[in-house]
Amino acid sequence: MSPDKIIVAIASILGVGFTYWFFLGKKEKEVQVSDAVDIIVDGGYTPEAISIAKGKTTKLNFIRRDPTACLEEVVLGDFKIRRQLPLNQKVTIELTPQRSGEFTYSCGMGMYHGKIIVTE
Amino acid sequence: MSQTKKTFSIKGMHCASCVLVLERSLKQVEGVMQATVNLATEKATVTYDPEKVTDKKLSSAVSNVGYQALITEEIKTEDDEQKEKQQELRSLRLRVVVSLALGGLILWGGFPGLMKTAPMILQSFWVQLLLATPVQFWAGFSFYRATISALKHRTANMDTLVAIGTTVAYAYSAVVTVLPQLVKSVGIEPMPYFDTGAIIIGLILLGRYFEAKAKAGTSEAIKKLIGLQAKTARVLRDGKEIDIPISEVMIGDIIRVRPGEKIPVDGVITDGESSIDESMITGESMPADKAKGDSVVGATMNKTGTFMFKATKVGSDTMLARIIKLVQEAQGSKAPIQRLADLVSSYFVPVVIMLAILTFAVWYIFGPAPTLLFALLNMVAVLIIACPCAMGLATPTAIMVGTGKGAEHGILIKDAESLEIAHKVKIIIFDKTGTLTEGEPKVTDVIAYGGFTEQDILRYEASLEVGSAHPLAKAIIEETELRKAMPLEPIEKFRSIVGHGISALIQGKSVFAGKEKLMTDNGVDIALAKGDMSRLTGEGKTLSLLAIDGKLAGIVAAADKVKSTAKMAVENLKKIGIESIMITGDNERTANAIAKQVGITRVLAEVLPEEKEAEVRKIQAEGKVVAMVGDGINDAPALAAADIGIAMGSGTDVAIEAADITLINKDLRSVVSAIVLSKKTMRTIKQNLFWAFGYNVVLIPVAMGALYPFFHLLLNPIFASIAMATSSISVVSNSLLLKRKSIV
Numbered sequence: 050m051s052p053d054k055i056i057v058a059i060a061s062i063l064g065v066g067f068t069y070w071f072f073l074g075k076k077e078k079e080v081q082v083s084d085a086v087d088i089i090v091d092g093g094y095t096p097e098a099i100s101i102a103k104g105k106t107t108k109l110n111f112i113r114r115d116p117t118a119c120l121e122e123v124v125l126g127d128f129k130i131r132r133q134l135p136l137n138q139k140v141t142i143e144l145t146p147q148r149s150g151e152f153t154y155s156c157g158m159g160m161y162h163g164k165i166i167v168t169e
Numbered sequence: 170m171s172q173t174k175k176t177f178s179i180k181g182m183h184c185a186s187c188v189l190v191l192e193r194s195l196k197q198v199e200g201v202m203q204a205t206v207n208l209a210t211e212k213a214t215v216t217y218d219p220e221k222v223t224d225k226k227l228s229s230a231v232s233n234v235g236y237q238a239l240i241t242e243e244i245k246t247e248d249d250e251q252k253e254k255q256q257e258l259r260s261l262r263l264r265v266v267v268s269l270a271l272g273g274l275i276l277w278g279g280f281p282g283l284m285k286t287a288p289m290i291l292q293s294f295w296v297q298l299l300l301a302t303p304v305q306f307w308a309g310f311s312f313y314r315a316t317i318s319a320l321k322h323r324t325a326n327m328d329t330l331v332a333i334g335t336t337v338a339y340a341y342s343a344v345v346t347v348l349p350q351l352v353k354s355v356g357i358e359p360m361p362y363f364d365t366g367a368i369i370i371g372l373i374l375l376g377r378y379f380e381a382k383a384k385a386g387t388s389e390a391i392k393k394l395i396g397l398q399a400k401t402a403r404v405l406r407d408g409k410e411i412d413i414p415i416s417e418v419m420i421g422d423i424i425r426v427r428p429g430e431k432i433p434v435d436g437v438i439t440d441g442e443s444s445i446d447e448s449m450i451t452g453e454s455m456p457a458d459k460a461k462g463d464s465v466v467g468a469t470m471n472k473t474g475t476f477m478f479k480a481t482k483v484g485s486d487t488m489l490a491r492i493i494k495l496v497q498e499a500q501g502s503k504a505p506i507q508r509l510a511d512l513v514s515s516y517f518v519p520v521v522i523m524l525a526i527l528t529f530a531v532w533y534i535f536g537p538a539p540t541l542l543f544a545l546l547n548m549v550a551v552l553i554i555a556c557p558c559a560m561g562l563a564t565p566t567a568i569m570v571g572t573g574k575g576a577e578h579g580i581l582i583k584d585a586e587s588l589e590i591a592h593k594v595k596i597i598i599f600d601k602t603g604t605l606t607e608g609e610p611k612v613t614d615v616i617a618y619g620g621f622t623e624q625d626i627l628r629y630e631a632s633l634e635v636g637s638a639h640p641l642a643k644a645i646i647e648e649t650e651l652r653k654a655m656p657l658e659p660i661e662k663f664r665s666i667v668g669h670g671i672s673a674l675i676q677g678k679s680v681f682a683g684k685e686k687l688m689t690d691n692g693v694d695i696a697l698a699k700g701d702m703s704r705l706t707g708e709g710k711t712l713s714l715l716a717i718d719g720k721l722a723g724i725v726a727a728a729d730k731v732k733s734t735a736k737m738a739v740e741n742l743k744k745i746g747i748e749s750i751m752i753t754g755d756n757e758r759t760a761n762a763i764a765k766q767v768g769i770t771r772v773l774a775e776v777l778p779e780e781k782e783a784e785v786r787k788i789q790a791e792g793k794v795v796a797m798v799g800d801g802i803n804d805a806p807a808l809a810a811a812d813i814g815i816a817m818g819s820g821t822d823v824a825i826e827a828a829d830i831t832l833i834n835k836d837l838r839s840v841v842s843a844i845v846l847s848k849k850t851m852r853t854i855k856q857n858l859f860w861a862f863g864y865n866v867v868l869i870p871v872a873m874g875a876l877y878p879f880f881h882l883l884l885n886p887i888f889a890s891i892a893m894a895t896s897s898i899s900v901v902s903n904s905l906l907l908k909r910k911s912i913v
Contacts, residue, residue, distance in 0.1 A: 054534045061530030065523045072519035075323040085235060092318020108235045116257075117315040118381060119326060119558075124565070126503030129584055131565075136253075138180065141235040158561030159507075159514045160326045161319075 079166060082107055090123070090134060091115040094154075094163035103167050106145040113137065122157030125165075131157070172202065173219045175227075176212050176416055180237035188485055194234045198226050205416070205484070212416045213238070258381060265374045268308040271300045272367030279364050294346040294361050301363035305339045309370045325518040327558055331373055333522070334552035338366040338886065341545055357539040362546070369553055369890035376894025380558075383901040386908075387566045390573020391500070394493050397449050397468040402433035405477070422480045426471045434467040434480045435487045441476030445469050450488060451834035452579030492833075495581050499572040500565075504585035506854055507564040510861070514557045521555040521869070528873045536874075543874075546886060550872035554889035555865060558897040563857035566904035571850030574908055579834035580843045587829035591813050591847035593794040597742060597840065598773075598785060600799035600807075601753035601760065602640060604817050605735045605767055605837070608800070610640055610727035612648035613710055616701050617723040624654040626715055626723035632658040633671050633682045641711055644727045668754060668777035670713070681716040685756070688714050688721065695721050709762025711755055735767040738837035743768075745844065752776050752784060752807075781807040798840055815840060842912045849910050857900045864896050 050058075077098040080086065085108035089095045092115055101107040111123055113134040124131045125142065134140050146152075146167040155162045179191065188206045191213060195204035200221025206213045215227060224240045231238035277283050278291025290296055306313075312335070315328035342361035345352050349359035401412045405423040415433050418424070423439065426432050432445070442460035447453055447469040456472055459465060465478055468489040484490065503511075525548045532544035568585045575582050582588050599605050615623040631649035634642035635657060649655060660673040669690075670683010681691055685702070688695050693716040695702070701724060705712055710726040739749045752773040753760045760774035773784050785807050789795050797804065797811035800818060808814030808828050816828035818835045832839040872889055876882040 050534070057530055057533045061526045064526040068519055068522050068526065071323055072325055072522075073516065092315065092320070093322030093324050095322070097322065110235065115315065115318050116311070117318070117326075117328065118377065119315075119561075124501060124503070126501065126507075129498040129502040131497070131501030139235075139237060140180075143235075153511075155511070157565065158558050159511050159565075160518075160557060160561055161322075161324060162515060 077164060084108065085110060087112060087139075088163070089114060090120050092117075093161050097162075098164040098166060100166040100168055101144065101146065103146055103149045103169055106143055109142045109144060111140045111142065113140075119158045119160050120156045123154060124157060124159075125152070125154040127152040127154075172216060174214065174216045174417075175240070176214045176414055177227075178239040179206065179213050179231060180239060190234050191231060191236060194230045195227065198222055198230045201227075205419070212414075214414075214416050254385075258378065261374060261378050261381070264308040265371060265378055268304040268367055268371035268374060271304050272364060272371045275300050275367050276364040279361065294342075294349075294359075297361060297363040298343060298346045301339060301342070301367050304367040304370055305335060308374065309335060312370070325522065327518070327556065329518060330521060330552045330555055331369070333525075334549045334886070335366040335369050337545060337552075338362045338369070338549050342366070355539075355541060357542055365546075365549065365886050368887050372887075372890045372894045373553075376898055379898045380901055383898060383905060384562075384566070386905050387569040387901065388500070388573075390569075390576055391493065391496060394489065394496065394576060397431075398489060399431035399433040399468065402480075403427075403430075416484070418480055418483050420480055420483055423477055424480055425475065425477050426465075427475050428471060428473055430471050432465050432467055432469050432471055432478070435465065435482035436467075436478040436480045437464050438462065438476050438478045441474055443474030443476050444472045446472055450492070450579065452577065452839070453834040453836060488833075492576060492581060495583065495831075496572055496576045499582050499584050499588075500569045502568075502584035502586065504564055504568055504589045504854065506589055506851075506858070507585075510560045510563060510858060513862075514560050517555070517557040517560070517865075521551065524869065524873065525551040532874065543883075547872065547874050547883065550884045550886045550889045551869060553886050554868045554872040554884065554893055556861075556893045556896045557865075559861035559864060559900045560858070562897055562900045562904075563861045564854050566901050567850055567853040567857060567907060570904045570907045571846060571853070574912070575843065575846050578839065578842055578846075578912065579832060579836075580839055580846060581831040581833065582843070582847075583829045583831075587813060588847050588850055590794065591796070591830065591844055592851040594747060594796045594813055594844060595793040596748045596750060596788060596791075597796045597798060597815075598750045598752050598788065598807075598811070599769070600781075600797075600804050601751055601755065601763060602729060603800045604798055605751060605769075606729040606731050606763065608640055608729065610644045610711060610729040612644050612725055612727045614705060614726040615648070615723065616698070616726075618697055618721055621717075621722045623723070624652065626725060627652060627654040628658065629675060629680055629717065629722070630682050630713060630715055630725050631655075632660055632675060633663075633673055633680060637665070637671065640729070641713060641727055645713070645725055648725075667779070678718050680718075682713050684712070685714060688716055691716070691719070693719055693721055697721060698724055703758075706756055706758035707762065709759050709766070711759055729763075731763060731766045732837055734837040738841055739768045741838065741841040742844070745841070745848075747844065750788065752781055754778065778803050779806075782810045785810045796840075796844075798837075815843065838913065846912045849907060849912065853904055853907050857903055860903070861896065861900055864892070868892060 079098045079100050080096040082099045082101050086099055087110045090111055090113040111134050113120055113136055116136055121134055122131060123134055128144055130142055132140055132142060149167045149169050152165045153162050191206045192204050195201055195215055200218040201215055203216040204213060228238045228240050274291055275297045278287040279297055284292055312328045312332040316332040319326055319329055342363045345359045345361045352359045399415055402415055402418045403410050403412050403425045404418060410425055418434050424433060438459055438461050440461060444456040444458050445465060446456045447466060450466050450469055467487045528551050529544045529548040532547050533540045536543045571588060572582050602608050615626055617623050617626050627649040630645045634645050658675045660675050663673040665671050666687060670687040672681045681687055698721055702712060705726045710728045713725045715722045742749055749769050750771045751764045751769045754776055755774055757774040760772045764772045776784055785795060785797055794812045796813040796815055797807050798815040798817060799808055808816060814828040815830045817832050830843050872884045874883055
């Protein structure tokens with residue numbers, strides 16, 4: 050095998066490894082929320098994972114800064130909420146979770162994900 | 170003290186609790202006398218002292234609790250949002266036109282078969298670079314923007330794939346143009362691929378344009394429902410009739426409705442009569458005649474007469490507001506079938522990037538010459554053909570159209586899961602009274618024994634039943650009034666024996682009224698009435714036996730009319746392979762007589778209200794998916810126990826809460842429609858998922874070059890972009906087709 054092919058082989062293995070680590074190996078930082086939290090919608094949700102208390106009403110203020118069409122809706126399927134997020138406007142969603150556990154939410158097309166961890 | 174009233178829009182409201190929070194916060198502002206917030210119109214009406222209260226104070230009272238007040242309407246209204254959306258679409262269209270036009274010119278000057286016909290200037294690589302650059306970085310800017318934002322979060326999406334794919338094609342072409350010698354030195358004929366990047370961007374943007382237009386159609390039902398609401402109401406205030414905004418209507422207001430006008434809120438007619446078209450809420454096409462005492466529903470259309478009515482429900486409590494909320498919730502919920510698509514789409518893009526890297530490596534190492542070119546083109550094709558959007562859109566778009574279509578026909582579906590389960594139903598249990606029958610029995614026979622007269626029997630029965638909510642009680646009282654057997658006797662020690670009857674002391678005599686079992690349990694000899702009882706029950710009549718001081722005194726028989734739609738509903742269910750069962754507290758003979766009329770062969774008779782739930786569970790134990798149809802009030806536990814609870818009629822809050830599906834129009838044929846709707850929606854979802862998964866599973870390997878060893882066939886990245894652009898449109902369009910499908 051010629052040296053350039055060896056280089057391409059090694060680079061592609063590294064590339065696959067890097068892609069896996071970069072996209073699938075990340076760990077979300079969980080943010081404890083007591084009453085309200087601003088979630089910035091820009092290429093994803095920041096903070097990405099929030100922890101809220103069971104039975105307590107928490108306000109999630111979504112503020113979309115990213116014009117990508119995919120992000121114009123947020124779907125909290127476990128809470129039966131689908132909301133339009135107009136650009137640069139605060140949209141407040143109130144949650145009073147009755148069950149504890151991990152609930153993911155996503156954009157309208159299911160491409161971007163956020164997580165709500167409900168604790169006892 | 171002066172007083173001012175102001176109505177303004179509020180952004181961010183979504184539930185009844187928002188109303189309470191906002192009202193409380195507004196009322197806390199010093200100088201505010203009254204504050205009412207309407208969820209359906211998203212408006213607050215505040216009465217206040219203008220010397221103490223400023224717009225700013227009101228605005229901050231609203232924002233303090235997390236909402237936005239549009240007091241000066243500086244912030245975007247719905248119309249502005251609509252305009253903004255239109256503006257976005259126009260900008261998208263411009264980018265599509267420019268990129269396809271420039272891409273077309275590049276294609277003409279660069280595509281092997283075509284280039285000979287093109288003017289020399291277009292064949293220049295430098296001119297092609299000049300034409301491709303605005304397409305790549307102006308029209309394609311949105312792909313880069315989204316990619317950068319996503320990468321910051323260590324996520325990737327379709328834009329990432331498009332951005333990487335087209336950048337690779339553009340960068341390679343730019344190198345070919347600027348440094349042709351370098352490319353030659355590795356044994357490749359310097360030939361740019363500017364057309365690939367430009368046309369891909371144009372086509373994908375074109376796909377997005379159509380997708381955006383189609384997606385707007387999926388949420389049409391909610392917009393239509395919101396649009397149904399009347400804007401103003403003609404209210405009687407201080408002896409004068411004035412037109413006020415609907416958000417200012419209060420419970421107890423007397424409202425005039427003239428012919429051709431919309432009824433503003435829910436209420437009860439106090440004067441006049443009319444024919445009312447309720448089709449927009451119930452889906453029932455025949456107008457309903459209404460007179461004093463009848464209830465009217467907001468947003469329905471008054472046709473012929475003029476009448477006055479008293480508002481009983483306003484704002485978020487009206488039927489329309491509740492329907493909107495229910496449909497919104499259903500559209501926000503997730504169907505279990507979506508889980509797999511969700512799981513796949515969360516890993517999809519990184520996996521495609523890895524596959525693209527591997528494609529490059531395999532073609533470079535093992536492919537034919539020029540290896541670099543094949544490797545690059547196939548890598549671009551893999552990145553461009555993958556379409557996670559189709560998977561993401563497959564289920565929710567169908568659910569949105571399906572639940573919206575249901576609402577238009579008076580079928581309210583609680584959530585996507587209910588819609589999914591409903592298509593598997595094999596057995597439907599119908600409650601008899603009020604569901605299969607009108608629920609308003611009329612007295613047909615009165616028989617007296619032992620020296621009592623028919624008048625006596627009616628009077629005693631009516632005296633006992635006067636406080637009861639039982640449908641039979643109503644019939645007896647009506648008949649007593651009709652036959653002038655009044656006045657009623659005062660009663661003492663009233664006792665209700667659930668499911669069996671009632672007892673009390675009347676003029677010191679112990680009186681029992683109810684079923685045969687109540688009599689035998691209390692040692693009453695009913696031998697004398699056996700013949701009459703057998704005949705009457707055989708005719709499908711419900712009996713109330715009366716015993717005075719331990720002796721049988723008489724029988725009152727009543728019959729309930731079977732609903733005209735019952736037989737057809739049962740027949741149609743049979744046609745789609747669903748067995749119907751009837752459940753009732755009536756004795757077997759009465760039950761069988763009714764069942765025969767509607768064509769039901771399996772009957773569960775003499776089931777006490779509290780036993781219905783257990784009966785539902787017994788049938789579920791047969792291993793089939795069971796739906797229960799009831800009125801939602803007495804049947805709430807049974808509705809909840811069934812796999813699918815279907816509540817008939819506008820009913821109460823209980824009905825909507827306990828039921829998975831609520832049929833507003835009380836038409837039994839809607840049970841069939843609901844099941845058919847569920848089946849058709851699920852079929853659409855399955856088609857969408859099959860297409861979305863199948864598309865990626867088949868075409869990604871093709872783009873990687875899987876067919877090359879056998880047929881020497883490769884996928885041109887331009888064709889990959891056409892396939893990708895059409896895949897998500899086809900999914901959304903397929904969902905929209907549901908609108909045209911018949912469910913009746």
